[in-house]
Amino acid sequence: MTALALVKSHYSHQLSSTAMAMCSSFCPQIPNQLRARPICPFPPKPLFTLSVNAFSSQTSNASAKADGLSARIGFLGLGIMGSPMAQNLIKAGCDVTVWNRTKSKCDPLISLGAKYKSSPQEVAVSCDVTFAMLADPESAVEVACGKHGAASGLSSGKGYVDVSTVDGATAKLISGHVRATGASFLEAPVSGSKKPAEDGQLIFLTAGDKSLYEMAAPLLDVMGKSRFYLGDVGNGAAMKLVVNMIMGSMMASFSEGLLLSEKVGLDPSVLVEIVSQGAISAPMYSTKGPSMIQSLYPTAFPLKHQQKDLRLALGLAESVSQPTPMAAAANELYKVAKSGGLSDQDFSAVIEALKAKLQNPAK
Ligand SMILES: NC(=O)C1=CN([C@@H]2O[C@H](COP(=O)(O)OP(=O)(O)OC[C@H]3O[C@@H](n4cnc5c(N)ncnc54)[C@H](OP(=O)(O)O)[C@@H]3O)[C@@H](O)[C@H]2O)C=CC1
Ligand SMILES: O=CCCC(=O)O
Numbered sequence: 001m002t003a004l005a006l007v008k009s010h011y012s013h014q015l016s017s018t019a020m021a022m023c024s025s026f027c028p029q030i031p032n033q034l035r036a037r038p039i040c041p042f043p044p045k046p047l048f049t050l051s052v053n054a055f056s057s058q059t060s061n062a063s064a065k066a067d068g069l070s071a072r073i074g075f076l077g078l079g080i081m082g083s084p085m086a087q088n089l090i091k092a093g094c095d096v097t098v099w100n101r102t103k104s105k106c107d108p109l110i111s112l113g114a115k116y117k118s119s120p121q122e123v124a125v126s127c128d129v130t131f132a133m134l135a136d137p138e139s140a141v142e143v144a145c146g147k148h149g150a151a152s153g154l155s156s157g158k159g160y161v162d163v164s165t166v167d168g169a170t171a172k173l174i175s176g177h178v179r180a181t182g183a184s185f186l187e188a189p190v191s192g193s194k195k196p197a198e199d200g201q202l203i204f205l206t207a208g209d210k211s212l213y214e215m216a217a218p219l220l221d222v223m224g225k226s227r228f229y230l231g232d233v234g235n236g237a238a239m240k241l242v243v244n245m246i247m248g249s250m251m252a253s254f255s256e257g258l259l260l261s262e263k264v265g266l267d268p269s270v271l272v273e274i275v276s277q278g279a280i281s282a283p284m285y286s287t288k289g290p291s292m293i294q295s296l297y298p299t300a301f302p303l304k305h306q307q308k309d310l311r312l313a314l315g316l317a318e319s320v321s322q323p324t325p326m327a328a329a330a331n332e333l334y335k336v337a338k339s340g341g342l343s344d345q346d347f348s349a350v351i352e353a354l355k356a357k358l359q360n361p362a363k
Pocket of ligand 1: 076079082102105133134135136139142165166194300301306
């Protein structure tokens with residue numbers, strides 16, 4: 001890390017501390033445990049030079065006392081997100097054991113030095129801390145609590161970190177199974193997509209056992225740029241769903257704007273440029289806008305997962321009688337896109353749901 005980068009990161013930390021202080025005085029009713037804050041002041045990766053394999057041969061429970069980098073790490077679920085996350089752990093020198101339902105996705109990681117086990121249970125037995133990055137609540141529960149699931153291999157002193165995006169009830173269900181074995185549980189869904197996962201720039205929204213959070217922190221710092229500890233299990237899921245609810249509506253609204261600009265004779269690429277310079281700029285618009293204009297949707301965040309998150313966010317809103325008409329409307333649009341066969345395309349393909357072909361499928 002250059003001196004300039006260090007100064008910059010320190011300065012941005014100072015700014016966020018100031019913002020936090022302002023938040024505290026403006027929102028005194030927010031309980032302390034819900035005041036999310038980045039725990040690590042500096043991006044840790046450039047400072048990370050430790051070789052960790054030297055510590056990785058300890059046996060099961062005793063080794064959980066070791067810090068995260070020296071732990072034996074399991075990784076379950078090697079899709080778009082899980083693969084690069086596990087890869088970054090391997091590249092950082094960690095001792096990683098992988099499992100994926102479709103075994104072939106393990107092969108590139110095995111080539112990089114990962115070990116392989118043939119079930120989540122075996123991974124959990126052989127590791128100190130096991131991460132899971134699964135598609136949805138159903139798969140997260142199956143992998144954690146099903147036959148030969150991770151919980152059946154957990155015991156006191158081990159940890160299970162679920163980084164999948166699920167709802168709070170699912171996180172609590174998994175937490176219950178994990179804690180019943182004597183192991184610790186942390187939910188840690190992530191903000192950031194394929195590229196941030198590859199670059200180790202994810203944002204972790206964690207909740208659950210604080211001791212596991214502290215133990216796993218160096219591992220989260222290998223995979224991410226910041227982490228928030230939000231208190232009790234369920235708060236991580238809720239925060240993630242609120243963030244993705246906003247994102248899903250933003251993308252739906254952006255899609256309407258792109259198509260409207262084109263229809264009234266404007267150049268949508270000029271719209272993208274104008275948006276990117278103004279108060280509503282967001283990296284999402286400038287990175288995805290140009291390909292959306294060409295009707296190309298290379299998958300970073302699958303549309304089916306965005307619709308899942310909107311569905312779960314609507315459930316969360318329902319649970320507290322919060323009106324969310326924008327999210328409800330956006331959800332309908334993603335459902336149309338799914339029915340139109342776009343589930344596995346990037347979520348920016350929701351724009352197709354506004355085009356004549358999907359609006360009037362009979363024509
Ligand atoms: N992509 C993104 O930008 C982001 C995604 N997320 C969230 O992260 C999670 C993973 O996303 P992503 O990697 O994109 O998704 P993918 O669809 O690429 O990967 C899903 C993973 O879940 C596994 N899986 C699905 N069903 C089952 C099952 N029944 N039993 C066992 N394993 C199963 C898949 O295994 P198999 O290979 O065999 O199909 C695969 O490993 C989701 O919850 C998503 O919402 C969060 C932030 C960003
Ligand atoms: O859950 C997916 C989030 C994608 C992103 O944060 O860019």
